[in-house]
Amino acid sequence: MAQSPSGHRISRRMLLRGTAIEAGAVTLPALLTACGGPGNEVKIGSNASDAVPRKAFAEVFAAYKKKTDKKVKVNTVNHEAFQEGINRYLKGTPDDVFMWFAGYRMQFFAEQGQLAEIGDLWKGFSGFSDALKKQSTGKDGKQYFVPYYYYPWAVFYRKSVFEQHGYEIPKTFDAFRTLAKRMDKDGLDAIAFGDKDGWPAMGTFDYLNMRANGYDFHVSLMGGKESWTDPRVKHVFDLWRGLMPYHQQGANGRTWQEAAQSLAQKKSGMAVFGLPHPGQQFSAADREDLDFFPFPEIDSAYGQDAVEAPIDGFLLAKKSKRQKEGKELLKYLATPAAEEIYLKRDPNNIACNDKAATSGYNALQKKAVELVSGAKQISQFMDRDTRPDFASQVMIRAIQQFINKPNDIDTLTKDIESQKKTIFADS
Amino acid sequence: MPLTTARRAKRRGPRRFTSRDLAVIGVLLGIPVLLDLALVWGPTLASIGLSFTSWDGIGDLHWVGFDNYRNLFTEYPPFWPAVRNNLLWVAFLGLVATPFGLLLAVLLDKGVRFSRFYQSTLYMPVVLSLAIVGFIAQLVFSRDQGALNAILGDKSHPVDWIGDPDLNIWMVLLAAAWRHTGYVMILYLAGLKSVDPSLKEAAAIDGASETQSFFRVVLPTLRPVNVIVGVITVIEALRAFDIVYAINHGRNGLELLSVLVTDNIIGEASRIGFGSAIAVVLLTVSLGFIVTYLVQELRGEKKG
Numbered sequence: 001m002a003q004s005p006s007g008h009r010i011s012r013r014m015l016l017r018g019t020a021i022e023a024g025a026v027t028l029p030a031l032l033t034a035c036g037g038p039g040n041e042v043k044i045g046s047n048a049s050d051a052v053p054r055k056a057f058a059e060v061f062a063a064y065k066k067k068t069d070k071k072v073k074v075n076t077v078n079h080e081a082f083q084e085g086i087n088r089y090l091k092g093t094p095d096d097v098f099m100w101f102a103g104y105r106m107q108f109f110a111e112q113g114q115l116a117e118i119g120d121l122w123k124g125f126s127g128f129s130d131a132l133k134k135q136s137t138g139k140d141g142k143q144y145f146v147p148y149y150y151y152p153w154a155v156f157y158r159k160s161v162f163e164q165h166g167y168e169i170p171k172t173f174d175a176f177r178t179l180a181k182r183m184d185k186d187g188l189d190a191i192a193f194g195d196k197d198g199w200p201a202m203g204t205f206d207y208l209n210m211r212a213n214g215y216d217f218h219v220s221l222m223g224g225k226e227s228w229t230d231p232r233v234k235h236v237f238d239l240w241r242g243l244m245p246y247h248q249q250g251a252n253g254r255t256w257q258e259a260a261q262s263l264a265q266k267k268s269g270m271a272v273f274g275l276p277h278p279g280q281q282f283s284a285a286d287r288e289d290l291d292f293f294p295f296p297e298i299d300s301a302y303g304q305d306a307v308e309a310p311i312d313g314f315l316l317a318k319k320s321k322r323q324k325e326g327k328e329l330l331k332y333l334a335t336p337a338a339e340e341i342y343l344k345r346d347p348n349n350i351a352c353n354d355k356a357a358t359s360g361y362n363a364l365q366k367k368a369v370e371l372v373s374g375a376k377q378i379s380q381f382m383d384r385d386t387r388p389d390f391a392s393q394v395m396i397r398a399i400q401q402f403i404n405k406p407n408d409i410d411t412l413t414k415d416i417e418s419q420k421k422t423i424f425a426d427s
Numbered sequence: 428m429p430l431t432t433a434r435r436a437k438r439r440g441p442r443r444f445t446s447r448d449l450a451v452i453g454v455l456l457g458i459p460v461l462l463d464l465a466l467v468w469g470p471t472l473a474s475i476g477l478s479f480t481s482w483d484g485i486g487d488l489h490w491v492g493f494d495n496y497r498n499l500f501t502e503y504p505p506f507w508p509a510v511r512n513n514l515l516w517v518a519f520l521g522l523v524a525t526p527f528g529l530l531l532a533v534l535l536d537k538g539v540r541f542s543r544f545y546q547s548t549l550y551m552p553v554v555l556s557l558a559i560v561g562f563i564a565q566l567v568f569s570r571d572q573g574a575l576n577a578i579l580g581d582k583s584h585p586v587d588w589i590g591d592p593d594l595n596i597w598m599v600l601l602a603a604a605w606r607h608t609g610y611v612m613i614l615y616l617a618g619l620k621s622v623d624p625s626l627k628e629a630a631a632i633d634g635a636s637e638t639q640s641f642f643r644v645v646l647p648t649l650r651p652v653n654v655i656v657g658v659i660t661v662i663e664a665l666r667a668f669d670i671v672y673a674i675n676h677g678r679n680g681l682e683l684l685s686v687l688v689t690d691n692i693i694g695e696a697s698r699i700g701f702g703s704a705i706a707v708v709l710l711t712v713s714l715g716f717i718v719t720y721l722v723q724e725l726r727g728e729k730k731g
Contacts, residue, residue, distance in 0.1 A: 250570045252679045253590020400679045
């Protein structure tokens with residue numbers, strides 16, 4: 001729903017706009033499909049409704065037009081509305097090529113036969129890591145997705161705060177906890193935390209789970225194959241409960257933006273965020289001071305192998321009558337050149353294609369590249385790795401409840417499990 | 428029936444309807460009836476039908492009997508809080524906000540100084556949509572950056588007005604009541620202006636106290652306004668949606684049936700069957716109020 005990590009540019013303004021969209025949701029399918037036009041142009045469904053990405057994409061498509069002399073028509077829809085209407089969109093008359101997310105959230109629609117398979121294109125692709133290919137592959141082993149950019153999640157902090165107090169980057173969870181305790185003593189909120197929108201805390205859960213139980217468990221848990229009453233899941237909540245006293249209190253009433261501001265104001269010491277999130281709340285001068293470290297190791301068997309890095313990219317609708325033209329466009333979008341044009345305009349992400357020039361990157365982007373290229377596995381994000389209704393209807397509520405009452409883990413996990421059974425039984 | 432009436436009309440003279448009249452009436456009544464059937468009853472019945480399926484909006488319908496309802500009542504944690512909140516909403520608006528609006532109307536009607544000023548100030552929130560009210564409520568009640576906590580000045584343990592699930596519903600009700608009170612006030616004010624002053628004088632001459640004359644004389648003459656206000660209050664309470672959606676998408680203590688319906692039906696993997704079941708519950712709750720209202724109305728007509 002409206003709380004995907006990729007909806008990271010949600011501001012208060014967006015909130016209001018979102019409500020207005022909500023009201024107009026009924027008219028949405030009509031809006032989404034209102035895209036006539038001559039038969040030879042490729043239509044692109046875009047969810048890049050915010051100013052910066054919208055402009056950046058416009059430049060990419062303009063470059064494609066110039067290069068190939070093909071006609072392209074972009075159909076931009078509000079980011080959240082696009083997500084909410086995706087079902088009706090795909091069943092109706094979708095655009096030829098459209099923006100979407102990798103992983104389970106793509107596989108879900110591939111399984112329903114809504115996406116065109118592009119394995120032939122993938123044979124010609126270069127510059128994409130195996131992890132990226134895996135995320136672009138459906139459950140049937142065929143490729144459907146062209147990855148475009150991604151942004152890793154990590155623990156963000158201010159260098160000056162760490163210097164001032166002599167803190168060191170924690171490598172292990174014990175060191176992390178000790179550091180949090182120390183910050184608490186120094187009068188800081190150790191971990192800035194805002195979960196009013198429901199999705200930001202999922203990042204912390206994912207990392208705790210992948211560090212304690214490994215990436216494979218994360219995937220099968222999200223895929224509905226493991227029981228939530230499993231001791232391994234309880235262990236994750238238990239680890240989190242141990243950290244709760246060092247989290248900013250009242251997280252359910254705080255937006256992630258407010259949490260990031262407390263980091264900027266040096267009122268809190270660290271925060272688990274995605275790459276584009278905290279920077280927006282920092283003044284330009286302070287942005288230099290922002291840094292991150294990978295989420296610490298919990299079980300040495302899994303180390304810091306997995307990195308949570310949601311990937312955005314493009315899909316070709318099976319219903320499209322311009323498969324050839326669509327594929328041509330996808331081929332272009334997979335090139336380093338196409339990614340460079342975008343990232344020049346929107347430096348909050350990093351290119352998927354490792355041949356894309358990184359010379360224009362800022363320090364954080366460069367570090368992010370290092371982080372993801374060293375990753376053994378790349379996870380997406382809870383609401384992209386599982387059924388969207390399970391994430392939004394069950395997990396958001398469960399995590400908010402956990403934040404309110406961290407001590408009742410048994411009831412919580414039992415609740416989640418019984419709801420999971422009904423939701424996954426539907427599929 | 429219409430045919431025989433028409434024939435009779437021809438036989439018995441001008442007071443009966445001509446066939447042309449009947450055609451006109453048929454069209455004028457028929458169109459609204461058809462619209463009513465198509466736009467109100469059709470979707471209602473469709474919702475009820477869908478609530479017994481596990482439809483995802485695309486594929487085939489699978490009948491699941493009462494499974495959705497069983498799930499809803501036993502395994503869907505936000506459901507009972509949502510029912511409770513909806514009823515709380517009715518109770519709060521009905522028992523607190525509406526009487527308060529009446530009180531303000533009476534005070535203003537008495538002609539306190541600057542009454543015009545108060546009147547417009549109190550009415551002002553009504554022009555705002557509830558989504559905007561929700562937005563304003565956040566500015567006031569936010570834990571870290573809200574105006575209220577800035578005034579209270581408790582830096583070490585600030586109250587989490589909209590994050591605390593036991594507290595936030597009351598803050599939201601307060602914000603909703605802020606708007607509702609003005610609405611009710613203006614309706615009563617209009618009603619009070621039309622009450623014949625001689626009624627009050629007569630009551631005063633008969634020795635009724637001010638309170639007595641209000642409750643025994645004035646309020647009963649306001650019956651039409653009372654009915655409208657009652658209906659509006661119930662409608663506002665049951666359709667409440669935008670204010671909580673603007674605040675936190677109706678989660679964490681702010682659940683409402685309307686939000687649960689929306690969340691389940693609109694979305695990437697729509698659970699239309701399940702959402703319809705929630706909608707049917709909301710319909711049942713509404714029917715409870717509608718039936719009570721109709722029974723009251725009909726009784727009142729008989730008496731009058």
